[in-house]
Amino acid sequence: MRGEWNGLQALILNDCPYAYYVHCLAHRLQLALIASSREVIHVHHFFTKLTSIVNIVGTSCKRNDELKNAQAAEIEHMIAIDELETGKGMNQIGTLQRAGDTRWGTHLKSITSLVNMFSATCIVLINIIDNGTTYSQRGDANAAYEAMTSYEFIFILHLMKELMEITNDLCQALQCQSQDIINAMNLVTSTKALIQELRDDGWDFLLTKVHYYMIDIFYATIDSQLQELNSRFSDQTTELLIMGSALDPREVNKSFRIDDICQLVDKFYPQDFEDHEKIGLRRQLQHFEGDVVRLPEFTCQKFLIYLNGW
Known part of the structure; x- marks a missing residue:
C-alpha cells in the first residue's frame, strides 16, 4: 500500500497531495523490529537456533517434565546457598516459549524463558544426548547444545533481551484498543533514546553478562533497530499524529x-x-473553545458536525 510509485499511497497522492500516509502503528512496529533483526545474519541464525532448542526440549510432555524438574532442583540449590531470594510469586517453574512470526512480544517471552531456564535446558539436552532413543534425537540435541553454549549465542541472547525489553512498552501501548496517540508518540521518542543510550553506553554492561567481545554484532543489531524505527516512525509522522490529536472528538475537552x-x-x-x-483561524478557535468546548452539554457529535462544516 505504501509503494512510492505503484502502491495505493501513490495513487491517492496523485489526486490529494496532503493525504499523509500513516501505517497501522502496532503492525508497523512489529514488522520494523522483526525485519530489522533478521537483516543481521548472526541474529537471524540466533532465532533459527532458538526455535530449534525450544522444539527439541518442548516436543513432549516427558521432556517438559524433565525441564521443570531440572529447574526446580536448580532453584532449590540456589536457595540453599543463599544465591536466590525467596518470596510469594518468585522462582516459579515455567516452560520454554515459542516465538511467533509477526509478534515481537512473543520473541521477548521466548528469550526470557530461555534465560531463566538456561541451566535446566542444558541439563535436558545433555540427557537427550546421552539417552536419546534414536541417533537423530541425539544428534539434534548435541547440535542444539553446542549452539546454545557458544559465546555468540549467549551474547545475542542477552543483547536481544535488552533491546526487546526497551521496545516492549511501546509494543504494548500500540496494541491498546483505546489509543493514546500522544503517549504512544512519546514512547517512540523515549524508545529511540534508550536504544541509542544502549548503543553508546551499554557495551560494558553487556560484557559483564556474556564475557565475550562481539562488537560487530552489537553495533550492527542496534543500528538496524534504530534505522527501522527512524524510517517507519519519521519525525513528520510523529508530529502529524501529535498535532492531529488536538482534533480528537472523543475527549475534545482535554485534547483541544x-x-x-x-x-x-x-x-x-x-x-x-x-x-x-x-x-482569522486562531481567533475562531478561541471563540469555539470559549463558547462550545467548555460547555457541559457539548458532545462528540456536535464537534464532528462542526469539523465537517469547517
Whole structure:
C-alpha cells in the first residue's frame, strides 16, 4: 500500500497531495523490529537456533517434565546457598516459549524463558544426548547444545533481551484498543533514546553478562533497530499524529489545543486554506473553545458536525 510509485499511497497522492500516509502503528512496529533483526545474519541464525532448542526440549510432555524438574532442583540449590531470594510469586517453574512470526512480544517471552531456564535446558539436552532413543534425537540435541553454549549465542541472547525489553512498552501501548496517540508518540521518542543510550553506553554492561567481545554484532543489531524505527516512525509522522490529536472528538475537552491546530494548518495543509482564513483561524478557535468546548452539554457529535462544516 505504501509503494512510492505503484502502491495505493501513490495513487491517492496523485489526486490529494496532503493525504499523509500513516501505517497501522502496532503492525508497523512489529514488522520494523522483526525485519530489522533478521537483516543481521548472526541474529537471524540466533532465532533459527532458538526455535530449534525450544522444539527439541518442548516436543513432549516427558521432556517438559524433565525441564521443570531440572529447574526446580536448580532453584532449590540456589536457595540453599543463599544465591536466590525467596518470596510469594518468585522462582516459579515455567516452560520454554515459542516465538511467533509477526509478534515481537512473543520473541521477548521466548528469550526470557530461555534465560531463566538456561541451566535446566542444558541439563535436558545433555540427557537427550546421552539417552536419546534414536541417533537423530541425539544428534539434534548435541547440535542444539553446542549452539546454545557458544559465546555468540549467549551474547545475542542477552543483547536481544535488552533491546526487546526497551521496545516492549511501546509494543504494548500500540496494541491498546483505546489509543493514546500522544503517549504512544512519546514512547517512540523515549524508545529511540534508550536504544541509542544502549548503543553508546551499554557495551560494558553487556560484557559483564556474556564475557565475550562481539562488537560487530552489537553495533550492527542496534543500528538496524534504530534505522527501522527512524524510517517507519519519521519525525513528520510523529508530529502529524501529535498535532492531529488536538482534533480528537472523543475527549475534545482535554485534547483541544489551538496552537497545535494552527501549526497543523501552517505546516501540513497550507494550500487548503486562504491567507485570510489562516489569519482569522486562531481567533475562531478561541471563540469555539470559549463558547462550545467548555460547555457541559457539548458532545462528540456536535464537534464532528462542526469539523465537517469547517
